[in-house]
Each structure stands twice: as structure tokens, then as C-alpha cells.
Amino acid sequence: MSFLELKNITKIYPNGTKAVDETSLNVEDGEFVVFVGPSGCGKSTLLRMIAGLEDITGGEISLDGVIINNIDPSERDVAMVFQNYALYPHMTVFNNMAYGLKNRGISKDKINSKVNDAAKLLEIDQLLDRKPSMLSGGQRQRVAMGRAIVRNPKIFLFDEPLSNLDAKLRNQMRLEIKKLQRQMDVTSIFVTHDQTEAMTLGDRIVVINDGIVEQVGTPKEIYSNPNTKFVAEFIGSPQMNLFDCSIKNGIAKIGEAQVNLDNLININDASIGIRPDDIQITDSGKFESKANLVEYLGSDMIIYSSIGGQDFSCKLSSKIDVKAGDNFKFDITPSSIHVFDNNTNKKV
């Protein structure tokens, strides 16, 4: 039995909206799982159901062998970090962190030592007397984490905790969260809409779309072997190029261009997906196109172009000399091509 088990979890709001549909998922002890998906896909709802802040319409959640569907949030032994941190504005940092412990009737000395330990770990020990309004965004973030840590919960839940920080701080906090999770070895679930965060943080990623789990896997699996068109497009930056085409005997026709595939399949209405970095520019390339726009990113650059009337991008080393308006030749390795059936949106 897994540490956290979701069985056919469904959430239907009173107005009839189905936010989560028959979702099942197992999370192992100590694992860091990331829920990722576009906004409104149900990932936060799923997290809130685990926390107990949202009623479960159907299905079963068990944590550490106990079914927690009807257990009060305070008794589930979960800790959550909210998007806006939800710090208690009228309490000092110390009291913010100690409040949950006080409610559990823990002795004063123990509270003191626990809070001080957590504060030291998060390097906020000199801020304990301040109120949240006197802290910077990053410090507030740490306090919110501290509040979760002191409780020693069975599971950490993070609801997009980095989205209010600026880019630099976000990267830094991302690393710290990862480090902290490793150090404390607490099962964690992290919700985000940012695929970079998902890829870098998670032991496993759960890609959710429209209340349905599209794919579960390690970051590598998800990136190199997306099961559906949605996952293919959502994970990876810049996103995967998808070309609508028809495939006959293993040859995909995109307008005039013909792309050879690995296997001899026939699909009338298909998409082939190629990652921007799987396109090689060579003078001996089979295909030719015009660069409409070139984005220079330092070590890399991205060329925006189109073939057979369909736009695509390729990412390559900026050492190659292609300017906007230039024609360039390129090749695609058949093994790097992902084929999707447009009727099912699934990988073939």
C-alpha cells in the first residue's frame, strides 16, 4: 500500500462544474510529486481535497493507511503552504510558527525549541519578533515554510508557493525547497502551472488537464515520451512543434514536405511532434525553409519559421549563423518524432 492513495477521486462543485474526474494516484513515502497543468485544470482542487479544505464528491483518499475522507483538516496531519502564504498578519513570526503547535497542546519549551530549530534551518531566526508586514516576499515565503515544518506533518502540500516571487528569488527558493525536502525526507506534493518548476522539482510529475490526469511519470519520461498531445505541448520550453498531417506507409505529408517515420503506419488525421532542439541545421538537410524571426538567447537561439503553411520553431546553438530572412536547410531524425492520432489525441 502506498503512503498516499487517491482512488477515483471526483469533485463536482454545487454549480455542476466537474473540477476533478475519477483521478487515481499513488504517492510513495518521501516522494516529491508535482501536479502541473494550466490554470483551472483541477490541480489545486485535488491538493485542497488532500488537505481537507474541499469536500470530496466521490472516491477515497488514504494517508498512511487511514482513509481521511471525513477527517477534519486539522487532524489529517498535513501542512500546506499557500500561494499568498496566508501568514497571520497580527502575529509575530514566532507566533505564526507556534500557533499550530499551541493548538495541539504542546508544552512551551518544546514549542520554543521546535520553532527555533525551524527558524535556524530557514535562516529566519533573527526575524522571529517581526510581524509579516515587515518582511520581504522571500522572507514571508520562508515563514510560511517554517509554519509547515514545525508541525512535522506526514505530508507537505505546496499550492503554487513561488508564483508571487520575482524570477531570481523563485529560482533560489525552488532550489531551497528541493534541498529541504531531501533533508527532511517528507512526502510532498507541489502544485504549479510552471513546467520548469515541475521538471526541476519533482521526483514524479502528474500532468493534469481538464480534471483528468494525462500522464504520470518522472520528468525524463514525461519529456521524452509524452503520452498525449497535451503533455507534448505543455512540457518543454519552447514547446514541441506539432504538425497536422496525414500518414501513409510511414510517410507524413506536411504540405509539400514529406517526413519519413520509423514505422510504417497509416493515419489519416495525425499530428507529428518534434521538439525544437531535435531539429538539426545542416547544409545537406532534406528540408528548406525561411527564418521569419530569430530570437537570440545567449548560448542558444530560437528560429521561428514555417513549413507547408504550419509554423514551427527550432532551438540551436547561437554559433550557427542564421539571420531573419535567411533560408536554411535542416534535417529531422526519425527516432525523435512523436506521432499522435488527432482523433484520440494519444500517442501512436
Add this chain to the structure above:
Amino acid sequence: MIRYIPSTINHLILLIGLTIMIVPVWVIFASSTHTSLFINTNGLQFSLGDNFIENYSRVLFKKAGFFNEITVLKMFFNSFVMATGIATLSVVTSLMAAYGLVYFRIKYASFIFWLIFVTLLVPLELRVMPTYIVISKLNLLNSFAGLIIPISASAIATFFFRQFYKSIPEELLEAAKLDGTNSWKFFIDFLVPLSKTMIAAVFIFMFVFGYNQYLWPLIMTTTEEYWTVVMGLKTMYGSISHRFAFVIMSMIPPLVIIIFLQKWFIQGIFQNK
């Protein structure tokens, strides 16, 4: 040089306003320190006289009223109890009513709220007969409870607290829930301290409102034992300088409350945090 002109004008306007408000009070105060005979012969005074202590102590401690049963000091005590009671009860009832309306899934909560709000259209003066009957049936005539209870629920305060609670982010409640609060603890540990400034504002408002009550105490008290300052002012006879002294003293309690709580009062009124 130019940039000083607007602030000079602002200050001038403020000074004029201040003068208009202060001068009558000063005239009353100055006149209250003279003997009545002196005022009657020489008119109102701008300068201080020598009878301050004599006049004020006489007013405070001498028995007055129709039947000479009550001192002004007792009237102050009555007014203070009444105003404090009304302010305290108003704060408590409206805090709790707003809490119930905002945080509990009550059916027709907004209808109930508007029902409460509509009572603003029915001030005590309109419902004085039924209120009197209720209070007399409860045997509360001539008591502090009778003075306080009919005026101790405030729709406007409920409205203020409700709006404030609605502006508190949902996550705060959720975080508190995960930290193991129950509904009572959330009220005491979160809502009350967060609305501290607002409580001060409502308290001042209701204190002054309670202190200024005239009709209700007049109707429901039959013995002079429960007379209040405002009633005393209306029914006061005697020499002119004593009356002036009473007027000046009657201004002190609300003034003291405002001076002490004004910082919070202003924060509470302009609270948007």
C-alpha cells in the same frame, strides 16, 4: 515661497473653523467661573473669574432634580454606565452577528443581513412605545439593563464588521483550520485582534451615541436615581453659571474617550489593510 501659500490657506481655513467651534465653548467655560450675579449684570464673559472651584463642586455634589434626589456626579455615573454598556454590547453583538453572517453557511444569510440593515430605518424614537411595553413586561424599568439593552444592537456596526470580514482572505481561515483552530478560537485568535482598530471606532461611535440618548432614558426612568447627564441638562434649573459649569462638564466624557482612542478610531475608519 509659492509652495507655502496653499498650506497657509489650508491652515487659515482650519483656524477659522476651529475658532467657530472653540469660541462658544470658551465663552461658556469662562462664564461658568463667575458668579451668576456677575453674569446677569455684565453679560457673557470672555475672561476667567474666581468662582471655578465653588461653582463646579456645587454642581457636582449638591442634590438636584425635581425632587432633589440626585447629584450631578451620580448622573455622570449613570451616563457612563449606560454609554459604556451600549458601546460594549454593540461591539459584541455586531462582531458576532457579522461573524455568523460571513463565516457560517447560513441559508439566506444575505437576506438576514438586509433585514438587520433595514432596522436602521426604525430608530428607537419610532419604536419607543413597543420597546417601553417590552421592557416594562420584563420588569426592567428603572434599571441599567433597561437603559442599555434596547439600544445595544447596531445595524451599522454589523455592516462595518461584515464588510471587513469579507475582505479577509479565505486562505487565512484555511491556514488556521490546518493549524487546528475551531470556530470559537478563530473568532478570538484572529477576527477580534484583526478588527481591533475597527472595534475602537465602533466603540467610540456607540459610546457617544449612548451618551447622547435623551428620549429613551426620559421615558423609561420614573425615579431620579437613573437620570443621565443629557436628561439633567434638559431639566436643569438654577443659576446660570452653575448651568454653564454643568454644560462644560457634560462635554468631558466623550472628549476623553475620543482623545484616548482617536488614533485607533482614525485607523479603523480608513482601514484598508
